[in-house]
Amino acid sequence: MSISHPQRVTPIAKHIPEFRTPAPGVPVRSEVRLRAKPRTGAGGGVDGAWWPRSRDPATEFPELVLAMSSWVGPVRRVTYHPDDWQAAAHELTVEGWLVSLVGSSTLQANTVAVVGPGQRRMSLLVVPPSTPGGIARTVLRSATGPGNMSTVEEILANNGIDSGSARASALPPSMSGDFA
Incomplete structure (x- = not known):
């Protein structure tokens, strides 16, 4: 993948043709549902927002890594x-x-942090995969508005998403505490 524009900011990274090694039985997808704040935007709580299709890091993180290389190297x-x-x-x-994958309970829930060379870092709000499309796209837009200084919890709550229940629904029933 060419990394000729490390500071490029685009509304949505849509096409990553280089990624062709998904987990067995998983179809290749070319759209990464990702938005980043403009470089001139307010600092705020996050630098962008991402809407993965699942909570499986092996499936979702490779596409995110490729898309984020445009911003952090x-x-x-x-x-x-x-x-x-x-x-x-x-x-x-x-x-x-x-790429090192680090699970950290001190990281804010519903976020991922992506780090490139020289500690270039971006923090992304993670829209729960089960979020309906219209709501998810609204969250992507609101999180990345140039003047947005809201926290992850505020952005999710303002769009009708409870951040606590978003995490509980992310895991299979055997892992989330639902034994019904």
């Missing part, structure tokens, strides 16, 4: 809240580079 580390995701390996190889 070759991604070296993805930090995530372990309650938001299924179990993951500690490393992932994407297009020949090694």
Whole structure:
């Protein structure tokens, strides 16, 4: 993947043709539902927002890593809240580079942090995968508005998403505490 525009900011990264090694039985997808704040935007709580299709890091993180390389360079580390995701390996190889996956309970829920060379970092709000399309797209837009300084909880709540229930619904019933 060419990384000729490391500071490029686009509304939605839609096409990543280089990624062609999904988990067995998982179809190749080309759209990464991702938005970043403009460089001139307010700092705020997050630098962008991402709407993954599942809570499986092995499926979702490779596409995120490739898309984020446009902003932070070759991604070296993805930090995530372990309650938001299924179990993951500690490393992932994407297009020949090694990416560390770090589950950290001190990271804010419903976020991931992506770090590239020289500690270039972006924090992304994670829209729960089960969120209906219209609501999810609204969250992506509101989180990345140039003047938005809201917290992750405020952005989700303002769009009718309870951040606590979003995490509980992220895991299979055997892992989320639902034994009904």
